[in-house]
Amino acid sequence: MVSAAPLASPTTLAFVESPVQLLNVLEWAYADAQRAGGPEATASQDLTVVVLSPHDPMTRGQLRRMAELARDEGFAVRWEDARGGAGAPIKTIGGLRGPLRRAGRIVIGDPFSRYVQLLLTLTRATDLVVVDDGTATMEFISQLAKGEPLVRWHRRGSKGARDMVFAPVSATARRRLTPGTKRRVEVFSSMPVEPPTGVTITANDFAWTRARFGPPRLTGGTDLVGTSLVETGVVDLERYLEAVGSLARAHGATRYFAHRRESAEKLHRVSAEVGLEIVRPDLPLELIARRGPIGHTIVSFPSTVVHTLPLALVGTGVQVAVCDVDPAWLTSDASPRAQGFLSGVTGSARDVRRLGSGPQAGSPPPRDAAPTRDSVPQRDAAPKRDAAAQREAAPPANPGPPAAPVAAS
Secondary structure (H helix, E strand, O other): OOOOOOOOOOOEEEEEOOHHHHHHHHHHHHHHHHHOOOOOOHHHOOEEEEEEOOOOHHHHHHHHHHHHHHHHOOOEEEEEOOOOOOOHHHHHHHHHHHHHHHOOEEEEOOOOOHHHHHHHOOOOOOEEEEEOEOEHHHHHHHHHHHOOOOOOOOOOOOOOHHHHHHHHHHHHHHHHOOOEOOEEEEEEEOOOOOOOOOEEEEEOOOHHHHHHOOOOOEOOOEEEEOOOOOOOOOEOHHHHHHHHHHHHHHHOOOEEEOOOOOOHHHHHHHHHHHOOEEEOOOOEHHHHHHHOOEOOEEEEOOOOHHHHHHHHOOOOOOEEEEOOOOHHHEOOOOOOOHHHHHHHHHHOOOOOEEOOOOOOOOOOOOOOOOOOHHHOOOOOOOOOOHHHHHHHHOOOOOOOOOOOOOEOO
């Protein structure tokens, strides 16, 4: 269990709810230290990371692993069971009220989170930083530039009662995220975004990840990366399984890296019907791929990794390919914005190979198809720090399915 760290009077508070957010906080701290001229991360030692733990055990397990890496960098970590019962939010917010008012800088990973929006209403910080929470950053920047309410791209329909009650809080949080004469807003991102007026965009090139891990050993085969588009109601399950099967046959893939939000039922069908080995997450894919072993080719649907993996794996020889989502795969409940957003994720990706909407069923495997799963070498590359290597060789802190690589966000 990750214990709570005291919060006396930190200059910087970072709030994270997912492993990818915490990874990007570490990347931001590393880049911020380099900008300040300090050796590695020493310039941001006043950073305290507050983990607002979710319910999902897979996400909690990844967060615990990432929290240990943050501690290795010298940062304080405070673990909050922020959703652990009816009284948990009140207790969490009450415990953070003082530190929030004293903090000079706030770093967040998900501006769409109601929890984070509520915390933003309590801060007097004049320096706000938003790090990537996957491709949602692209939608956040777009809505901020247009002055629109902060709404996740896959949401649709009219506002419910809870949305109406929370609207004043969301509006206040949005004002906090709008730069002004006395408020600086920075977006630290690996996404191709155009800065709204007054917003500072800082490129995330995954320098911390490349400094700490790898380079990886390549298997020579192809790995598929899963997505939670079915679980969010965007893509039809049967169409998704057909697409996964077609991609696996066409590219000779044997491994499927599961998204942390994919359901056990869907993953069982991917294994049973498509014949892929399901690889469960223990760290974000950027770290697992950099550590290796990893396929010479990584195939993904539109997601964060088509933007982040080319940066994390630069110079390694790994090719990232992206399969478009065919409009016919969308469910009737999908947001009207879904197709345009997903196309934008794919179209704006750099240094990737476009696969269209996937090969047709029955396509023969290429001559350089991946080896059988029994011949895929086990993970043996290690991070460059011995202590981290020992910890990452250990099983994850959360009980449950065996942890191995990884999740796209």
